[in-house]
Amino acid sequence: MRGGTSRALFFHERDLPPRGPERDAVLLRALGSPDPYGRQLDGLGGGISSLSKACIVGPPSRPDADVDFTFAQVEVSHPVVDYTGNCGNCSAAVGPFAIDERLVPAGEPATVVRIHNTNTRKLLIARVPVRDGEAAVEGDFDLPGVAGTGARIALDFVDPGGAVTGKLLPTGRARDLIDGVEASSIDATNPVVFVRAKDVGLTGTESPTDIDADRALGGRLERIRTAAAALMGIPGSAAVPKIVLVAPPAPFTALDRARYDATQVDLIARVISMGACHRAVALTAAMCLAVAARIEGTVVQEAAGPPSARDFRLGHPSGVLPIAAEVGPGPVATRVTVYRTARRLMEGAVRIP
Numbered sequence: 001m002r003g004g005t006s007r008a009l010f011f012h013e014r015d016l017p018p019r020g021p022e023r024d025a026v027l028l029r030a031l032g033s034p035d036p037y038g039r040q041l042d043g044l045g046g047g048i049s050s051l052s053k054a055c056i057v058g059p060p061s062r063p064d065a066d067v068d069f070t071f072a073q074v075e076v077s078h079p080v081v082d083y084t085g086n087c088g089n090c091s092a093a094v095g096p097f098a099i100d101e102r103l104v105p106a107g108e109p110a111t112v113v114r115i116h117n118t119n120t121r122k123l124l125i126a127r128v129p130v131r132d133g134e135a136a137v138e139g140d141f142d143l144p145g146v147a148g149t150g151a152r153i154a155l156d157f158v159d160p161g162g163a164v165t166g167k168l169l170p171t172g173r174a175r176d177l178i179d180g181v182e183a184s185s186i187d188a189t190n191p192v193v194f195v196r197a198k199d200v201g202l203t204g205t206e207s208p209t210d211i212d213a214d215r216a217l218g219g220r221l222e223r224i225r226t227a228a229a230a231l232m233g234i235p236g237s238a239a240v241p242k243i244v245l246v247a248p249p250a251p252f253t254a255l256d257r258a259r260y261d262a263t264q265v266d267l268i269a270r271v272i273s274m275g276a277c278h279r280a281v282a283l284t285a286a287m288c289l290a291v292a293a294r295i296e297g298t299v300v301q302e303a304a305g306p307p308s309a310r311d312f313r314l315g316h317p318s319g320v321l322p323i324a325a326e327v328g329p330g331p332v333a334t335r336v337t338v339y340r341t342a343r344r345l346m347e348g349a350v351r352i353p
Contacts, residue, residue: 003093004340005145005280005318006050009350010097013058013068024081027054027072030350034079044350045076049274050282052076055090057097064123065116066104069094073239075274082239085164085190086119088283092153092340095126096135100344106133120163120189125156135342143341144254144319145280150341157287160189161333164240168333170232174297178231179224184298185232188291188333190284191241193228194300195221197270204247204268207255208277208317211270221272238274242285245270246303254319255279265315267293267304281316287336289314290325 001010009030017023028034031052032043045052054072061068071090073082095113098104104113108130115124129136129151139151161168165187175182181199186192197204200217211217225243229235246269249262271278271285278285290312292300304312311322324337 001093001097001342001344002146003091003342004089004143004283006053006087006089007046007345008053008055008087008090008093009044010055010057010093012101013056013070016056019070026352027074027081028079029352030054031074033074034077036077038076040076045074047076048276049073049076050089050278053087053090055094055097057094057101057103060116061118062116064114066114067094067098068116068118070118073274075238080238082237083119084234084237085240086117086122086284088155088157088189088287088338089340091115091117091124091283092126092155093342094124095128095153096342096344099128099130099135106130122160122163122189123158125158127154129153137343139341141339141341144316144321146341150343153340153342155338155340157189157336159334160287160291160336162187163189164191164234165232168291168331169295174295175299176231178227179220181224182299183224183228184292184300185228185241186288186292186295186298187232188288189336190288191232191234192244192285192288192292193225193241194244194246194289194292194298195224196299196303197245197247197268200245202245203250204245204270205250205252206270208270208279211272211277218275222275225272242282243272244285244289245272246289246300248303248305249315252315255317256319258319260315260320264313265320266313267300268315270317278317280318281314281321283338283340286314286316286321286323287325287338290323290336291327291333294325294327295331
């Protein structure tokens with residue numbers, strides 16, 4: 001299934017071995033990892049982190065949920081399956097999967113699916129359009145990074161703070177000095193370390209290709225990410241924390257050649273996931289960014305300016321993403337709402353040698 005700007009293999013939990021080495025071996029072979037050539041040619045992956053994912057859906061393990069959902073990030077070049085965090089884009093496809101697989105009863109015009117993400121132990125509430133008893137696909141919602149339009153899915157992340165570390169501010173501070181630059185480490189839906197683009201020699205509007213081609217920059221960003229992971233108490237994961245470069249509003253040209261003015265965005269960001277710059281935006285990173293923009297003293301709030309009552313408008317390589325975040329005193333993140341589309345691309349069996 002495609003969920004938002006990511007793609008994943010979806011499995012019923014009953015069809016896989018229990019969590020452990022045997023399950024990991026199945027996911028690795030299904031996606032074609034490890035592939036030293038970076039293509040996942042011998043599997044169903046796409047050779048980049050946003051296309052090398054798996055989602056496992058099963059019966060709920062808590063009374064306020066309809067289904068359990070476990071997310072697996074599969075490394076492309078190494079035999080590693082990471083369960084540390086969640087994927088917001090893939091989360092958008094869980095509701096449609098649950099409806100179409102009859103795991104929840106379908107109701108029109110929309111069905112609410114309560115999803116327990118086992119990675120973060122958080123509850124997600126999906127409002128999925130339904131037509132003729134199945135999750136709707138066609139609609140007029142335009143999602144930057146995805147060709148065409150689709151049916152809009154509203155996805156609420158309830159109480160997203162401390163999803164992995166247990167703390168919205170894992171270091172206890174809104175800013176830390178990490179590898180010579182000021183950085184804000186925030187854990188909301190997933191842990192993220194935010195750095196000013198200008199502090200690493202960028203404007204923030206560079207293309208993903210240009211960022212990926214700068215190996216010296218990539219090495220420095222990984223050092224910052226690794227040091228931040230140690231400060232946040234989550235060392236050893238290649239998937240989290242992600243590192244995000246932020247910059248004030250500026251005009252930019254998206255990957256589809258569409259031009260945006262500085263007045264159309266509240267902040268510019270580039271998300272680095274698994275060592276590569278995301279062609280759109282990792283959704284959990286975007287949600288964490290929306291929360292960080294409402295926390296006093298973060299480098300994100302500094303770049304975005306005073307918060308407003310309307311949706312936060314995030315400029316990324318593929319366009320502009322609206323996000324709504326609620327943050328109360330403390331600070332405490334109460335809810336983040338995002339809008340996505342999703343589609344089932346195929347169904348069948350994958351052969352595992």
